[in-house]
Amino acid sequence: MTKEIILHAFEMNSAMHNSHGLWKHPDSKRHRGYKDLQYWVDLARLLEKGKFDAVFFADVLGIYDVYRNSKTPSIRDGLQVPVNDPALLVSAMAQATDHLAFAITVSTTYEPPFGNARRFSTLDHLTNGRVAWNIVTSYLPNAARNFGLEKMIKHDERYDIADEYLDVSYQLWEGSWENDAFLEDRKEGTLINPEKVHEIKHHGNYFNVEGPHLSEPSPQRTPVLYQAGTSERGRAFAAKHAECIFVGGPTPERIRYYIEDIKERAEKHGRDASKIKFLCFLNVIVGETTEEAERKYEEYASHWSPDAAKAQYGASGYDISEYEVLDRSLPFEYTKKTEGGHYKAATLTKDAPKKLTVGEVLDRFETLDRSTIIVGNPEEVADAIQFQFEESGVDGFNLNHFVTPGDLEAFVELVVPVLQKRGIYKKSYREGTLREKLFSTGTFLPADHPGSKYRKESVKK
Structure with a gap:
């Protein structure tokens, strides 16, 4: 069977994301619409129409203030500020769709694991298993100060914290509740069997969590785990934990290098590296003709x-x-x-x-860096996407968009049908949870994943 592209829309619950200055474009709706729930519901329906696998929500916990040692440039142009909590959008977007999934960014550096585990269990229940967690360690100095620190925790130690954070999370999601704990036994007067709900009693270097988990097992138990990071420590972390990994690079060869490196590391953890999905970023400006696409590019560049x-x-x-x-x-x-x-x-x-x-x-x-953007008519854009897909070894893309929702609408209307006709993009969704859709291997973490070791016998499948 022909390998099909996995496609995510790269988003943020903010006035602007990565479209620097393009709030000035007359067709931009996001800098006002992002506060309106209907804006996000309409976006979810558009993405499901285009058979996107998920909307991927980036997030930050501070303002970019390294440049000129000032917050002013970021605030002036709305660089990921103002920004609201992406998790609060998911229930409404899920209610409006049947298949679209939601990857939510949460930092392991500043938010305790116990509350985060409940958040994802709740969302996994409410979406029938359409939730993923993009694991980050946070890189903004202002975020550290916002959470009471004088300066950022060092880069590699942030990953040490993340490792233990994941260990706590697995214990809560996978080991705290057995599958048959929820009895609803009216005769005996027992709703939950206490013997099937377990404290985790975690005592570590960074966290102490008694448990048990407050949520009963959700459809996936552990959300699908995403991670991005090409540093030495980031690749080591991804190889151990992540199921979907974002890699970047200026050429297909460099992207393939990172993919092969992480796969080799994953195998040392006893994981089947062929089951890990890799995605990279995609920038597209498409028009019905090449000339129209070029005009769009010039317009966008003028607002940069x-x-x-x-x-x-x-x-x-x-x-x-x-x-x-x-x-x-x-x-x-x-x-x-x-x-x-x-x-x-x-x-x-x-x-x-x-x-x-x-x-x-x-x-x-x-200016808008032309070398990082595919500009052209639908066939030209599809050619470039297919080349990157086949040459780099990625499984899919995180699609940026400069003017929202216009660029996503154009992609759905113009590019998706061409990719479908070529047989490299799905025409219909698979049934099941996000993990089942992506991997076709079951709804729970696979047996070779480190998180699965915490499952009780009655949970294992």
């Missing part, structure tokens, strides 16, 4: 905000304004270890196709 783009790059831990005073012909390189997002730093250094000068790096931020 260099300051917002530079502010977002501050997630790497580096202030790009420090380089604006340097000789533009100098090589661009970092001289200190960052505790920010390593993948951000890598995009302009080790993952760049060639060694860049300061001038070349600064120019990247000045």
Whole structure:
């Protein structure tokens, strides 16, 4: 059977996401609509019409303020601020759809695991098993200060915390309740069998949780686990825990390198690496003709905000304004270890196709980077997507969109039918939970996943 593309819409419950400055475009509706529940319900229906597997909600817990040591550039252009809680959108969007799933970003650094486990169990119940957790460790200094810390916890220690966080979560989801705990025995007067509900009594380096889990087992028990991170520590974490992994790179070859590296690491954990799904980011501007698509690109570029783009790059831990005073012909390189997002730093250094000068790096931020965007008519766009799909080894894409909802509407109407005609994109959904749709191997974590070891005998399938 031909391998089919997995497709997610990359979203955020915010005024703007990654479309720097494009709130000024006359067709942009998100910077006002994001506060309106009907906006999200309509978006969910559009994505299900286009047979998207999920909407992937990014999230942050602070403001980007590394650039120029200031929050002003981010706030001025609405760079992921204001931003609301994405989890609160899911119930309404799920009610309006039958198959669309929801991947929600939650940080392991600032939110305790006990409450987070209940949140995901609740959503998994309410969506009939259409929920995933995008696991992040958070990279914004302002987020650390918002949660009472003077500075960020170091990069690698954040992953140490995340490892224990996942261990606690697995115990709550997989081991605390047995499948047959809910009796509803009217004769004996027992709703829940206490002998089938277990405390976890976790005592670790970062967390102490008695339990039991407050929610009964949801359809998937553990939500589908997503993770993104191409640092050394990030890849190690992904190989152990993640079922779907976002990888990035400037070329299909670099993406394939990360995929093979993580697969090799996963196998050392005893996991079947062929069952892990890999996705990368996709930027598309499509028109009915090439000329229309080119006009769109020029329009979008005219609204671009260099300051917002530079502010977002501050997630790497580096202030790009420090380089604006340097000789533009100098090589661009970092001289200190960052505790920010390593993948951000890598995009302009080790993952760049060639060694860049300061001038070349600064120019990247000045306009909408054409080299990272597929621009064309439906056939041209489909050609480029298919090339990336086949050459990089990814299983699918996280689709960015510049003007919302117009770009998603155009993709659904113009590109999806071409991909379907080529046999590389589904024409109908599979039945079942998100995990069943993605892997066709059952609704629970597979037996080779580290989280499955906490299951009681009556739970194992």
